Amino acid sequence: MVTQVTWETRARYQTHTWLLFRGNRLSPGTEADGDIVRAVLAGDRERYAKLVERYRDRYARYAARMLGSADAAEDAVQDAFVRAYDQLAQCKDPNKFVGWFFLILRNRCFAERRRSRSKAPLEAADGVAAADRADSNTEAAERRRALQLALLELTPDQREVFVLKHVEGLSYGEIAKQLSTSVPSLKMRMHRAYDKLREQLREHT
Numbered sequence: 001m002v003t004q005v006t007w008e009t010r011a012r013y014q015t016h017t018w019l020l021f022r023g024n025r026l027s028p029g030t031e032a033d034g035d036i037v038r039a040v041l042a043g044d045r046e047r048y049a050k051l052v053e054r055y056r057d058r059y060a061r062y063a064a065r066m067l068g069s070a071d072a073a074e075d076a077v078q079d080a081f082v083r084a085y086d087q088l089a090q091c092k093d094p095n096k097f098v099g100w101f102f103l104i105l106r107n108r109c110f111a112e113r114r115r116s117r118s119k120a121p122l123e124a125a126d127g128v129a130a131a132d133r134a135d136s137n138t139e140a141a142e143r144r145r146a147l148q149l150a151l152l153e154l155t156p157d158q159r160e161v162f163v164l165k166h167v168e169g170l171s172y173g174e175i176a177k178q179l180s181t182s183v184p185s186l187k188m189r190m191h192r193a194y195d196k197l198r199e200q201l202r203e204h205t
Contacts, residue, residue, distance in 0.1 A: 036048070052081050055098060059102070084101045099177075106160070147201070161175060162197070
């Protein structure tokens with residue numbers, strides 16, 4: 001029988017997740033996702049932190065490109081992890097936790113985009129650029145900023161396939177499986193995204 005998540009446990013987990021996002025990292029190890037999920041459902045809830053550590057940075061990149069804001073991305077990913085924790089018993093195949101979690105985060109990002117359409121694209125692009133300081137080259141930083149501005153002009157569906165293909169490095173087959181769609185449909189979205197990006201980037205250069 002699956003143990004229900006109590007409010008006390010949830011509060012303790014939220015604090016633990018917040019600490020992870022602030023830099024107090026744990027070793028994610030090599031334990032399979034399915035084993036961790038089953039352990040959490042059996043009562044070893046602290047093990048969930050391994051999944052947070054394992055996938056936090058990867059999906060923070062996805063969320064940042066989808067939302068155009070590093071701060072909004074951090075909030076979205078943390079919220080998605082908390083929702084996934086609360087609903088973990090609904091994960092039908094523990095071995096496919098990451099795909100199930102991605103759908104929670106994806107829905108959260110799409111909902112956030114609908115709520116924040118009034119936010120200035122320039123402000124959003126500057127937020128992502130400010131968070132990405134690994135490359136101090138000014139020209140490279142300007143290219144990233146221009147690309148982020150252009151990405152924000154795409155539809156959410158177009159932006160998503162571009163990010164998954166070119167930021168996450170997934171194949172069309174992997175994206176199709178993740179989004180439950182067809183490869184031809186994805187290629188059509190990408191073609192339209194390329195056309196719009198070329199148009200937008202010409203305007204920014």
